Amino acid sequence: MDYISLLVIAAIAISIFLGYKTGINTGLFSIGFAYLIGAFLLNMETKEIINTWPISIFFVILSVSLFYNFAVVNGTLEKLAMHLLYASRKFPQLILLVIYFAATLTAGLGAGYFTILAFFAPITLLLCKKTNTNSLLGAIAVNYGALAGANFMISASGIIFRGLIADTGLESQAFSDATYIFGATFIMPIVVIIGMMLLSNRGKDNKHLEIEKPEQYNKKQKINLYLIFSMIAIVLIFPILHNILPKNETIAFINSKLDIGLVAMIFSVIAFLFKLGDQKEVIARVPWGTLIMISGVGMLIQVAIKAGTIDLLASFVSTNIPKFLVPYVLALIAAAMSFFSSTLGVVTPALFPIIPEIAAATNLSTTLLFTATVVGAQSSSISPFSSGGSLILGSISGEEERNKMFPRLLFKAVPLCVCAALITTFILTIVI
Template sequence: MNIQLITLIALVVAIFIGFKRKVNTGLVGIAFAYVVGYYIAGMSAKEIYVSGFPTKLFIILLGMTLLFSIAKVNGTLELIARKVSAMAGGNTKLLPIFFFIMCTVIAAAGPGPIVVPALMLPIAMEVAKEEDISDLLMATIVIAGSLAGGLSPLSPSGIIASNLAAEAGVTNYTPIFISVILTSTLQAIVFYFAFGGHKLKGRATKEKATIQFNKEQLQTVVVILLVIVAILIFKQDIGMTAFLGAAVLLLLSPKVQKDAIANVPWPTLLLIAGVAILVNVVKVSGGIDALSTFLAGIMSKQTAPAIMAIMGGLMSSVSSASGVVMPTLIPTVNGIVEQMGGTITASSLISGIVVGAHVVTYSPLSTLGALAMASSTDRVDKEKFFAKLLALGFGSILFAALLGFIGLYR
């Protein structure tokens, strides 16, 4: 048995053990990463945790969860949730649709598919708790909306995709963007019905609409809005800006510090970081490359967009869609088109790559899924939620592949 297969099996077994034994999968992942990485793959202990620890993602998650933990402790988040709920006029069925549209529009305007969920998921998940909406429904709807608009030519991810496409000779980016919009919208529709959005019942909103914020809560709202403006308008770092906002709020009201820090979802952060360390061992050992090579060997003109979506999704599950997957795979499309005698277009292959690289982000191993985990309320069983998001993430790769196979990306 080669090392690539061993590491892939280790990843699957670690996730299964954590879920089955109800032990934090992050702890199991770190243990497996050390055993497999050090004793089998020949990695040093330092290489395992330094290169594998998701520092940027961890800072984003910790900063945002601390900021919104303060808002939760002082009651601000609950009141915001009630105000947002009141906007539906008592028709709870409209709330997921409202969040989908709002996230799509905001993401398309420039922030992209990472910033919007970081800002909206904590509020959306609190709304879900307040209105008794499925946490899985609200999380997937927010992510779907953020992806639908997040690949616009105005957003960072869209700019990267369109520039890489232009370098590959595809100057018309519109079909690629439309492929992303259609895929995410179709997924949102499926999620809406699959997770009970159509069964939601209206609730009274009169009391919610008249609720007023106190001084401390108003300060919290102002600071959160300033953080949002700094991130969206002035392109400041998400995690560090969130830490700055949290520090200001704690200076204004030191009494909430203990409870705010205690309410940070530390088990979730450990789970995400631990699994990421193990995934990095799989990546360094060549496990992901082995899977991609296998898929490339079974490609035909009918399956090419689907295979590219699968390759993009698998690579993106362990690396950055914008920083690694698209820059790696998009430059290969002209060679593939040439090998296939021009029977497939570069645009359809690029659409498959871009869509596949982003739909996997429902997985808690990816940024948006991790944000959903971190934003989930205390009523959520974290291990089960992790497993469901993981299944949705990799199921979404198959969904994207199916759309590519039936010709949507062409």
């Protein structure tokens, strides 16, 4: 491996470390390293370096989050979540599944992982206390739900995965691969949660939920729900119809012209016209930090591709690791990286580009490797050093209780979720 490739790998690691240590956006460090290495070591033109900014992913995340922010600002998603919890008040023994499905549904409707976890984590811990349910299991359930919903093909994380897969040259299968990722990260937690429920409910008398009946949706919230479901129908129905009727020219034409970012922008304009939310607040809630992190790391990854680093990494994995272990190794590498960093901003932008070459060298399915990578990365997101765990800890009011939760997340939740991810990877190797 030449010294430039080693420098690029070091730059990625240093960017992650500095981002974690200083609290400064990792993407900003990545942009700096992309410029220094690209311009002065690879002799790239500055315009060429600037053009590595992933404009397509940036635009899609911007437009989709802009549209879904209306439902957050006007309380539509919060009210939907409370209605779901109220409907399940007579089944406290199923609280973990209720939390999971409520978080999945509302995250899938566009609120995204961080928003849902920040909203649901305090409610989850309170409900666990009221129903005599282990709070650690509640934390695992709500984290799984926020992840699964966000992984929906047209929700926040799912869109990012589609964009990253398309950037590897596999645009034609980006939607179907994202569907596999969503399916795996949706089904696996259900099995884990049911197992946790069976073990934790033995001999326990769960208390009934005491939740006041939520107010009905107001006019703006009803319109917002109609718009959300309409957009989901538009962007899903034509890809599905095209797969069913690939020779239908009309469906093929419409499907080729559909872009979720552009569709979401039209729906945002409609939402603004209906005055469903304050413009300044809706725009302010766009995840600018995530956009900078993903785009900045993306620039450094493009410089790594230019330097040949990605090819070298792919070659190392495919030639030094037995073929049958490759999916597990990718899952574990992703889990180790996500333990301290972001799946969306760091792990998948760094690992997805090497997957097509690994797949070609090992004759493994790219779909399998993409899915195993995401399953592995998200298994350690509940680490107290990562986004999920830190949000859960932040939602605990008492310092003593927070201090108790920290080691439980670190030494119980993370190993449990990583083991579940490896078992899921094994199943994926059979299914895909």
